[in-house]
Amino acid sequence: MFEYAPAPESRAIVDIRSSYGLFIDGQFTEGTGGRKTVNPATEEVLAEVTEAGETDVDAAVAAARRAYDEVWEPMRGAERAKYLYRIARIVQERARELAVLETLDNGKPIRESRDVDVPLVAAHFFYYAGWADKLRHAGFGPQPRPIGVAGQVIPWNFPLLMLAWKIAPALACGNTVVLKPAETTPLTALAFAEICQQADLPPGVVNIVTGGGDTGRLLVEHPDVDKVAFTGSTEVGRQIAKSVAGTRKRVTLELGGKAANIVFDDAPIDQAVEGIVNGIFFNQGHVCCAGSRLLVQESVAEELLDSLKRRMARLRVGDPLDKNTDIGAINSAAQLDRIRELSAAGDEEGAQRWSPPCELPERGFWFAPTIFTGVTQAHRIAREEIFGPVLSVLTFRTPAEAVEKANNTPYGLSAGVWSEKGSRILRIADQLRAGVVWANTFNKFDPTAPFGGYKESGYGREGGRQGLEAYLAH
Known part of the structure; x- marks a missing residue:
């Protein structure tokens, strides 16, 4: 049978630090270690990552609240759009680096990271940048307003793409964000924090806190978080639904499937x-x-x-x-x-x-x-x-x-x-x-098309015009 010669992608394009801190109020904190992230293909330790505790989550939510009140919510939609367009272009410029980093940390083939994940990340930011100054025409009332601070928890299967699904519509609608990446795949979220700095995004608009389930629980249950967005297992989704029941928090859940x-x-x-x-x-x-x-x-x-x-x-x-x-x-x-x-x-x-x-x-x-x-x-x-x-x-x-x-x-x-x-x-x-x-196809995704489920697969939609609704008070 015809055999292909190996065609390895170079690791040299990626510079992984030995340890990472948290990204709060536009700056990285000192890394305190505590959790290792490994390459699943080799079991090699890639980096040590900080386990965010209660004071860290408090600081991140406070930074997001300040940015929301003082900068991001008062900003005109057309100005917010410029930041989203800038982020999208930087993602494209750093596409090869992000694809290699995703493959190292997640284990997925480089062809998928390069040809599917990263292009869709850029596409989501471009798409929602276009909505930022058109929210009155989205069909959610004549004067739609942002909700406030969004606490977002994402899974390990599409780390950077799930980040884009969450952050792009939230920012386009005028909300600020505290995001917790999955404990096994934090590296592209931390690279995205660098992209936020590179794009001169106002401090506090996006905050990244790393850690395990306890960190996620602290974020979801934080009293100053207005909106919870979660993608992950149905079991954890149930726990989140219980924890926010009876509060004023809005919540969307994208959970498991058996298609x-x-x-x-x-x-x-x-x-x-x-x-x-x-x-x-x-x-x-x-x-x-x-x-x-x-x-x-x-x-x-x-x-x-x-x-x-x-x-x-x-x-x-x-x-x-x-x-x-x-x-x-x-x-x-x-x-x-x-x-x-x-x-x-x-x-x-x-x-x-x-x-x-x-x-x-x-x-x-x-x-x-x-x-x-x-x-x-x-x-x-x-x-x-x-x-x-x-x-x-x-x-x-x-x-x-x-x-x-x-x-x-x-x-x-x-x-x-x-x-x-x-x-x-x-x-x-x-x-x-x-x-x-x-x-007559499968697994086709587009930022203009809504995605979400019924029954134990959760509720709410991400993507498309419908993906704006979860981040607007109307």
Whole structure:
């Protein structure tokens, strides 16, 4: 078989400090260590990162409040837009550096960081910069006002992109921000703090506090935070909803998913296989809207699975900095344990596991791309979010059965429908209880399109005009 020579991206473009402090009121504090962030592909320690405590969170929220009252809220929308445009351009200028840093800290392939994550980050800032002076025309009242200080907590699967999803609309609407990145992937958020300095963003408008779950809880429960935005697990989302209940805080939650990817017998098989692979193996399956349940019509199931296995045998697993790599490292040892536990449950419950021949590196956190066939709706692997490169395959006979199986989940974030008939796609999409439905594609994102879920996948929308609403009082 034709083999690619290694094509490694250089690490030299990235200058990682040995330790990082917090970014509060436009300045970095002295780093106090306390938490290490590692490269999941090698287990090498990249840097020590400060664990923010109560006084740190108090200082960050106070800085955000001052900036809101004195500078950012009184500023004209057109002036705020200039800062957002400037940030977007600096992200583009530093795109290669940010992509390498994201891959080192997160484990995702450099091709994804370079071609998907970082371009979308810039696009979100450009898009919301355009809204900053047009909020009266967004459909949320004639005199929409910002809410105040936003406390934002983001996950480790798309560290810089989730930051952009949160910060860009908040700033465009006139709010100030205290953001806590995930404990395993703080480095691009800290690089973004440098970008804020480079853009001459007024001090206190954006503050970055690093740490674990306790730091996030301190931020979410802080009495001077007006708006909470969280992306992460459903379990933590429930805790946040409880903690803000009965307060004046506005809250949006983007939580877990167990998306159905539905393939009908008239679907273009090769195109569908590419969509299935992208739906579950993109970013090692670390995607809340991953197409982790494949529902395929019985009459084409065998043909599709044969084609899918041939395609999976071509996937390259290995060094995330190699531009040929398709599947990188699992983000952490804890996440790898979770994937292994649920895969073992699939074995125990009688599903048939298949992975292509795959030589995994000796160091780091790795899991081969895997499919389970013979899966029923009662299996844990069909019901629980695995958040890894593991696909559960179920079959159906009729469109009604497909819809019933697709909706038989506590989640409702996304879905995919594959068919050559547009009328069938629209009819099925209308019956699916999912916030986003892709037609003959999967995992396509655009800053102009809203994203969010139903049921245990959370509430509120991010992206598009609809993404402004959570940051406006109207």
